Each structure stands twice: as C-alpha cells, then as structure tokens.
Amino acid sequence: MRVLFVCSxxxxxxxxxxxxxxxxxxxxxxxxxxxxxxxxxxxxxxxxAAAAAQSRRLGGSPDAHRSRYLTPEIAGGADLVLTAERAxxxxxxxxxxxxxxxxxxxxxxxxxxxELEPADLDGVASVSDLVExxxxxxxxxxxxxxxxxGVRPGEDDVDDPYRRSEATHARVADEIAAxxxxxxxxxxxxx
Numbered sequence: 263m264r265v266l267f268v269c270s271x272x273x274x275x276x277x278x279x280x281x282x283x284x285x286x287x288x289x290x291x292x293x294x295x296x297x298x299x300x301x302x303x304x305x306x307x308x309x310x311a312a313a314a315a316q317s318r319r320l321g322g323s324p325d326a327h328r329s330r331y332l333t334p335e336i337a338g339g340a341d342l343v344l345t346a347e348r349a350x351x352x353x354x355x356x357x358x359x360x361x362x363x364x365x366x367x368x369x370x371x372x373x374x375x376x377e378l379e380p381a382d383l384d385g386v387a388s389v390s391d392l393v394e395x396x397x398x399x400x401x402x403x404x405x406x407x408x409x410x411x412g413v414r415p416g417e418d419d420v421d422d423p424y425r426r427s428e429a430t431h432a433r434v435a436d437e438i439a440a441x442x443x444x445x446x447x448x449x450x451x452x453x
Contacts, residue, residue: 263389263449264295266340267368268350272300272329274313274424274431275346279368279438281322286446293453297340299332301353306330312428316435337361342393344368344445347419363397370418372441374400375448383452392452 265283267276276298284296307329309317314324330336337343338358343365345351355362366374374396382399386392423434 263293263342263453264297264340265342265344265449266336267296267298267344267346268301268332268337268354269298269346269420270300270302270350270422271307271424272298272303272331273307273310274422275420275434275438276300277309277324277327277329278313278317278320278322278435279344279346279442281317281324281327282320282435282439282442283446285321285323286442287450290450290453294449297336298327299330299336301332301350303329303331310424312431313423313435316431320435320439332357334358337365340364341390342366342371344371346422348416364393366396366400367418368420368438368441368445370400371396372444373418375444386452389449389452392448 267279269276280296280298284291287294305328309324309327317324332353334357337354338361340361341364343351343354343361345354345365345367348367351365351367354365378399382395386395420437421430421434423431
C-alpha cells in the first residue's frame with residue numbers, strides 16, 4: 263500500500279504528514295510505503311527547520327527527508343494520495359487522471375472517515391476498499407471536486423506555513439496530526 267502526501271515545495275506540509283503517519287502507524291508501518299512529493303519542489307532540499315521541529319514534536323523523523331518533484335509516475339503509483347490543498351489534488355488529477363479517485367485533501371479524507379457510520383464500512387476488507395468507499399461516499403454527498411454541503415471553500419485545505427511564524431507552524435502541524443490520527447486508525451483497522 264503506497265500512501266503519497268503532496269504539497270507545494272515538499273519541505274513542510276507533505277513530509278510532515280508522511281512522517282507523522284508513519285509514526286502513528288507504529289508497528290503496522292512496514293505494511294505501508296509512505297512518501298511525499300511537491301508540485302513545485304526542488305529535488306533534494308532538506309525539510310524546512312520549523313516544519314522539521316514540528317515533525318519531531320509529533321513523533322516524526324525528518325532528518326533523512328529530501329524533497330522531490332511530483333511526476334505522473336509518482337502520482338499514478340500511489341494507492342492513496344493525500345494533498346495539503348485542493349489545488350494540489352487538481353495537480354495530481356492533471357498529472358495522473360486515473361489517480362483522481364484516490365486523491366483527497368488530508369482534511370477531506372479524515373472528515374469523511376469521521377462522518378462514516380459503521381454500516382458504511384460493510385464489506386470493506388482492505389485499504390483499497392476503504393479508499394474506494396470514501397471516494398464513493400464523498401461523491402454521494404456532492405459532485406466530485408465540489409465541496410460537501412456545510413463545508414466552506416478552503417475548509418479542507420491546510421495553510422502553507424513556509425516562512426511564517428512558529429505559532430503558524432504549530433497550528434498547521436496540529437491540524438495535519440489530527441487528520442492523520444483519524445487516517446492512521448482507519449488504515450490500521452482494515453489492513
């Protein structure tokens with residue numbers, strides 16, 4: 263199972279999400295390949311120092327991270343794509359149209375998981391089944407790519423903390439960590 267996190271530069275949000283997910287998966291982490299990439303990334307850059315500090319605070323391991331540019335192969339090879347913003351999800355869809363049904367913003371995927379009733383998971387026996395079910399349920403609430411009822415435009419996006427205050431980095435990291443906790447629990451439950 264390949265999980266891909268996507269943001270812009272691949273030095274703040276997406277590596278933090280990948281690292282926190284790996285930490286949250288705990289002993290189940292070896293069953294997953296968790297990666298990240300950026301839509302405007304410069305290959306080989308280290309993680310932003312403020313974002314790396316937040317990753318460590320949340321149990322992540324940022325030292326080995328090197329940014330990489332999102333390619334059609336990277337986007338198309340993921341079983342689940344979690345993006346920081348809707349614009350990143352659109353970039354994934356543009357690069358790898360078949361990945362569209364597996365691409366969500368981080369907060370959107372967690373929100374739909376939180377809204378599921380136990381009956382919504384009947385027949386879900388694998389992570390692929392879970393991703394498909396979340397995509398179907400998201401689609402039943404609204405047209406694909408259009409916000410769900412009651413969700414304001416941008417509400418499922420995660421702000422870019424790059425070159426912003428420590429408080430902004432902490433807030434963004436906490437938002438990502440909260441969504442990732444929900445996602446990790448769901449992935450472990452159907453692994």
